[in-house]
Amino acid sequence: MSEKDADLLTRLERIFRISLGARRLDERLWVLVRAGKGPFIISGQGHEVPQGIITSFLQPTDWLVPYYRSTCAVLTKGMTPTDVMLHFFARAGDPSSGGRQMPSHFGDAEKRIVSGSSVIATQLLHAVGIAHARTLLGAQEIVVVFFGDGATSEGDFHEALNWAGIHKLPVVFVCENNGYAISVTQREQMAIRNIANRARGYGIYGVSLDGTDVEGIAHEAQKACKRAREGEGPTLIEVRVPRLAAHSSDDDQRKYRSDHELSKEALRDPLAALERFLRVRGIVNDATEAALEQEIASGLLAAEQEAEQSPTPDPATIGENVYLKEGSDAANAS
Ligand SMILES: Cc1ncc(C[n+]2csc(CCOP(=O)(O)OP(=O)(O)O)c2C)c(N)n1
Numbered sequence: 551m552s553e554k555d556a557d558l559l560t561r562l563e564r565i566f567r568i569s570l571g572a573r574r575l576d577e578r579l580w581v582l583v584r585a586g587k588g589p590f591i592i593s594g595q596g597h598e599v600p601q602g603i604i605t606s607f608l609q610p611t612d613w614l615v616p617y618y619r620s621t622c623a624v625l626t627k628g629m630t631p632t633d634v635m636l637h638f639f640a641r642a643g644d645p646s647s648g649g650r651q652m653p654s655h656f657g658d659a660e661k662r663i664v665s666g667s668s669v670i671a672t673q674l675l676h677a678v679g680i681a682h683a684r685t686l687l688g689a690q691e692i693v694v695v696f697f698g699d700g701a702t703s704e705g706d707f708h709e710a711l712n713w714a715g716i717h718k719l720p721v722v723f724v725c726e727n728n729g730y731a732i733s734v735t736q737r738e739q740m741a742i743r744n745i746a747n748r749a750r751g752y753g754i755y756g757v758s759l760d761g762t763d764v765e766g767i768a769h770e771a772q773k774a775c776k777r778a779r780e781g782e783g784p785t786l787i788e789v790r791v792p793r794l795a796a797h798s799s800d801d802d803q804r805k806y807r808s809d810h811e812l813s814k815e816a817l818r819d820p821l822a823a824l825e826r827f828l829r830v831r832g833i834v835n836d837a838t839e840a841a842l843e844q845e846i847a848s849g850l851l852a853a854e855q856e857a858e859q860s861p862t863p864d865p866a867t868i869g870e871n872v873y874l875k876e877g878s879d880a881a882n883a884s
Pocket residue numbers: 619668669670697698699700701702726728730731732797
């Protein structure tokens with residue numbers, strides 16, 4: 551086996567572990583919402599593997615600009631299930647916001663995971679701004695930003711790609727195309743099938759991939775990060791993924807998707823595809839998978855207990871990191 555093949559298998563095995571962990575974490579959060587222990591979640595089920603593979607090419611000094619479905623991306627960049635649980639329970643120790651942001655709005659300043667807003671596509675402009683500022687300051691850092699197909703119907707998407715194209719900014723744009731913006735289908739939003747074709751209009755490279763093509767995703771992600779690092783400019787990667795759960799825990803997708811469509815959707819789960827890929831190559835088998843499930847289950851239980859028992863924010867700090875405090879270092883600097 552060549553060194554390159556061995557490196558790919560090691561990477562994909564790591565991503566399988568993280569993705570399976572992200573799936574089980576997501577499933578548990580649904581239960582906790584239904585049990586009334588938290589208000590809301592947005593599910594990443596079906597999106598995990600491409601997120602994990604692409605994020606695995608980032609260095610600690612690179613920037614991840616996630617969106618609400620990015621559980622696996624943030625776990626790959628170093629957040630832990632405990633961090634996600636602290637965020638879900640809005641505890642003081644929540645690294646995303648100290649309990650200010652709503653669930654599934656991830657951030658971690660130390661890990662260079664950028665907190666975002668719920669307003670669709672705004673994060674693309676944040677990503678471009680970060681890439682531009684860091685490049686002007688001479689930093690050798692790249693930015694990966696995730697978003698859905700619906701985000702590409704927003705002006706922010708077009709402005710972001712245009713500016714990144716003009717200035718050859720080190721950004722990898724990743725569109726997780728699950729075919730829906732809540733209940734609105736891709737066909738109702740745009741007259742094209744391949745969203746990656748839009749890249750050409752901004753003078754940048756675009757590629758469209760299926761979420762089950764784990765080798766293709768790794769290959770294109772590596773290329774895109776290398777191009778960004780070497781000053782060759784941005785890339786748009788579109789990955790077609792199934793949305794296995796409803797849009798959010800406030801949605802019931804059976805109202806607008808047939809049983810037939812939903813059962814077909816389950817057949818193109820990238821997590822199952824990655825599992826098959828690793829089984830055929832002897833990396834995963836029944837015994838390793840059972841051990842992994844056990845390890846994930848006990849880790850999740852510990853994470854949930856730790857987060858649930860940890861303190862809520864002190865009401866006296868309610869304005870912190872929300873409003874600028876007069877006399878603080880940040881206020882004096884501005
Ligand atoms: C500017 C704006 N318009 C509408 C909404 C309401 N909204 C929240 S999520 C969402 C769907 C976005 O779909 P997509 O970008 O395809 O991502 P997906 O949820 O499918 O991953 C919409 C319309 C919003 N948050 N912001």
